[in-house]
Amino acid sequence: MANWTQKKILMTMGGVALGVCGLAAGGVYYTSGLIDEIGVKVAEKAAGIVAADAKIKRIPGIEKEVIILRENLGEYVKILPDDRELTDFVRMLQKFERQSGIRSTGLIQKKAGDKSKARFSPIEYTYQMTATLWQGLKFMNLIENFERFVSITAFNIKPGKSDSQTVDGEIVHTISLTMQTFTYNKAGTKKDVTIPNYEDRLVELREEIWKRMKAIRIDRYEHPGMQGRRDIFVDPRESGLGGGKDPSNAEQRSIIDKHIGAIAQMTKTLKKIRAEGTTLFEQYSLEKAFKTDLAKTLSEVDNDGSMIVYRPYRLRWSQEVIGPLDSLKQQLGNVVLDKPKEKDPYLPGPEIQTLIALMADDCNNGQLEQARERYEAAQDRLGVPATDPRHGLAVDAKSWHHKATTALDFKGLDLNVQGVVVNGTGSSGVLLNGEVFEEGDYVADDLLVKLVEEEQVWFVFRGLTLVRTM
Amino acid sequence: MIKINLLPADLRRGNRLPPRILAAAFGAALIISAAVGWFGLVYFGSLADAEQHLAKVTAQLDSRGGKVKYHDQLAANQKDYALRVQTIQDIGLSRRVWSQFMDDLIDVVNNNGATERHLAWFDNITVKGDTKKGVKVTLPSNVQGEDKSLMANFHEDIEAAPFAKDLSKKSDPTFKLEVDPSRTPSEFLKFPMVLQFKPAEKPKAKPKKKK
Numbered sequence: 001m002a003n004w005t006q007k008k009i010l011m012t013m014g015g016v017a018l019g020v021c022g023l024a025a026g027g028v029y030y031t032s033g034l035i036d037e038i039g040v041k042v043a044e045k046a047a048g049i050v051a052a053d054a055k056i057k058r059i060p061g062i063e064k065e066v067i068i069l070r071e072n073l074g075e076y077v078k079i080l081p082d083d084r085e086l087t088d089f090v091r092m093l094q095k096f097e098r099q100s101g102i103r104s105t106g107l108i109q110k111k112a113g114d115k116s117k118a119r120f121s122p123i124e125y126t127y128q129m130t131a132t133l134w135q136g137l138k139f140m141n142l143i144e145n146f147e148r149f150v151s152i153t154a155f156n157i158k159p160g161k162s163d164s165q166t167v168d169g170e171i172v173h174t175i176s177l178t179m180q181t182f183t184y185n186k187a188g189t190k191k192d193v194t195i196p197n198y199e200d201r202l203v204e205l206r207e208e209i210w211k212r213m214k215a216i217r218i219d220r221y222e223h224p225g226m227q228g229r230r231d232i233f234v235d236p237r238e239s240g241l242g243g244g245k246d247p248s249n250a251e252q253r254s255i256i257d258k259h260i261g262a263i264a265q266m267t268k269t270l271k272k273i274r275a276e277g278t279t280l281f282e283q284y285s286l287e288k289a290f291k292t293d294l295a296k297t298l299s300e301v302d303n304d305g306s307m308i309v310y311r312p313y314r315l316r317w318s319q320e321v322i323g324p325l326d327s328l329k330q331q332l333g334n335v336v337l338d339k340p341k342e343k344d345p346y347l348p349g350p351e352i353q354t355l356i357a358l359m360a361d362d363c364n365n366g367q368l369e370q371a372r373e374r375y376e377a378a379q380d381r382l383g384v385p386a387t388d389p390r391h392g393l394a395v396d397a398k399s400w401h402h403k404a405t406t407a408l409d410f411k412g413l414d415l416n417v418q419g420v421v422v423n424g425t426g427s428s429g430v431l432l433n434g435e436v437f438e439e440g441d442y443v444a445d446d447l448l449v450k451l452v453e454e455e456q457v458w459f460v461f462r463g464l465t466l467v468r469t470m
Numbered sequence: 471m472i473k474i475n476l477l478p479a480d481l482r483r484g485n486r487l488p489p490r491i492l493a494a495a496f497g498a499a500l501i502i503s504a505a506v507g508w509f510g511l512v513y514f515g516s517l518a519d520a521e522q523h524l525a526k527v528t529a530q531l532d533s534r535g536g537k538v539k540y541h542d543q544l545a546a547n548q549k550d551y552a553l554r555v556q557t558i559q560d561i562g563l564s565r566r567v568w569s570q571f572m573d574d575l576i577d578v579v580n581n582n583g584a585t586e587r588h589l590a591w592f593d594n595i596t597v598k599g600d601t602k603k604g605v606k607v608t609l610p611s612n613v614q615g616e617d618k619s620l621m622a623n624f625h626e627d628i629e630a631a632p633f634a635k636d637l638s639k640k641s642d643p644t645f646k647l648e649v650d651p652s653r654t655p656s657e658f659l660k661f662p663m664v665l666q667f668k669p670a671e672k673p674k675a676k677p678k679k680k681k
Contacts, residue, residue, distance in 0.1 A: 006488055010494050013491075017497075017498035020501075023505075024508055028513075031509070032516075035512075045524070045527040055537070059541050062548055069551035070551055072551075072555055073558075120554075133576075140572070149562070151561075151566075152568045155568065155596075155597045156594070191543075193544050193547050221573075224573065229576050229577070230579075233595075235591050237653040237655065239653060239654075312583060315583035316583035
């Protein structure tokens with residue numbers, strides 16, 4: 001190097017400097033690339049944070065929705081049977097059959113859904129039976145009101161012939177019923193997320209859950225039964241062959257009209273019995289007439305019922321005769337029961353006042369026995385309760401009775417007043433049955449000498465002041 | 471004359487680094503330092519800052535990971551439950567209570583026992599379900615007598631029945647006069663009666679937003 005020329009040295013130094021600068025520039029370029037990459041990553045992560053924050057913000061709302069849906073789903077699936085319950089359902093069909101009176105002839109499983117994939121797998125059964133219309137309807141109604149969801153998807157009723165089998169006079173038909181239910185496939189369910197404070201949230205959301213639960217409509221219906229209606233699959237016209245046994249339609253109509261007339265008359269009588277102006281005597285005679293008419297009509301209805309064979313008239317018979325008669329029977333019972341309530345068991349106020357006046361006169365005139373007898377004659381009708389406005393009068397009457405009886409008892413006492421010593425400044429005395437008693441002395445437990453005067457002696461007997469004259 | 475330089479070789483004027491070289495060396499050193507310094511600033515400054523920022527942002531994102539996962543699971547649950555609830559609601563809506571329909575039909579035919587308006591009966595009944603078209607009820611019907619107005623009355627009463635609001639179609643009145651001598655009156659009008667129910671209502675889908 002010592003021998004290098006200046007030029008060579010300058011060139012070398014320049015080259016080295018240039019090389020180092022190049023390396024530095026390359027390094028800076030590379031680093032800038034790294035920084036840019038990091039910048040992109042940072043931007044991505046920042047976007048991720050924004051998205052995450054947005055999701056986090058939505059959590060309370062989703063939690064609420066999940067709780068509501070989870071609870072609703074829990075309730076909803078209760079109406080869909082699982083496999084085990086499906087077996088119970090078949091058992092239930094037997095129970096319904098017994099309850100409705102139908103006679104089953106077959107149960108065919110029509111379609112079973114793919115249990116592995118679908119959330120709800122449909123299952124269809126076709127139930128074949130023989131039954132009257134009313135038995136069949138009752139069976140259908142029991143199925144439709146079953147606690148588990150069952151839908152009747154198809155049915156067919158083929159009427160029996162007029163001369164075919166009957167149950168309670170109703171023709172037996174052939175009925176085929178296709179029922180569909182669904183099994184709930186839990187296998188496809190996603191794992192339930194654990195929501196913190198679930199129970200507390202459940203309480204908060206109870207109302208909302210209930211509102212949503214109402215959104216699902218599982219309609220129920222209570223079949224009212226036959227109610228005198230005729231079978232719509234039976235020709236209701238009068239049979240023109242082999243006639244003569246049953247009364248004609250006109251005769252049946254006249255029977256119905258006759259009873260409707262009698263019921264109208266009895267209803268009128270009943271109204272009259274209840275009318276305000278009807279006297280007790282009238283009430284009695286009307287009730288008697290009503291009872292007689294009702295008993296007569298009831299016995300006639302028993303006989304005439306079998307004569308109403310024309311099906312369209314059976315409903316009228318049921319609605320316009322049997323129903324109102326039952327109502328009248330019930331009302332008669334009420335009339336009889338109401339009777340004691342309607343009759344006043346107590347003496348009228350003015351009569352009690354008269355009694356009091358008479359008893360007072362009797363007592364003041366010394367007619368104690370008469371006063372007592374007056375009261376005791378009406379005693380049964382003087383037990384007026386405290387709530388009755390006549391109670392005060394009844395108490396007054398009883399008070400006079402007490403006075404009379406006490407006075408009578410006092411009168412009956414063996415009191416022989418033999419003499420008196422009247423002391424103007426001190427206490428006076430009385431010679432009674434050979435004994436001397438001063439004022440304030442007790443002759444007996446319930447008899448006290450109150451005051452001794454020259455002509456008379458005052459006693460207190462059972463709380464009542466009485467005078468015995470000399 | 472012979473000159474003898476007694477100075478050591480490196481101190482001799484002729485062997486000393488010329489100022490040009492020195493200046494160039496100084497300049498080169500300065501340039502190299504600047505270049506290395508620049509690189510150092512970028513590498514250890516900006517890059518480190520960026521990495522630090524990235525680490526911070528990553529940590530922030532990671533801290534939200536648990537809640538985001540929870541959200542996603544909740545959303546999956548919500549979707550799943552909503553589908554199931556919807557299916558159950560569809561099943562519920564698709565059901566018709568046939569015992570009620572039959573009772574209503576019996577009431578129409580019985581007409582409270584009054585026979586003047588019509589006296590009808592059916593040959594049979596067939597109810598067939600169809601999820602798309604709706605349920606079809608086939609009721610071959612008859613009314614007593616040959617008075618066509620009785621058949622018209624019966625049609626009118628069917629149209630006024632409680633179930634009529636769910637009908638999409640009902641057969642028009644047509645008839646064939648028939649005679650059964652074993653009955654009084656022997657004449658009766660036979661006519662078809664087909665009731666087509668509307669398909670089960672489905673909840674309306676939410677309209678899609680236009681992009």
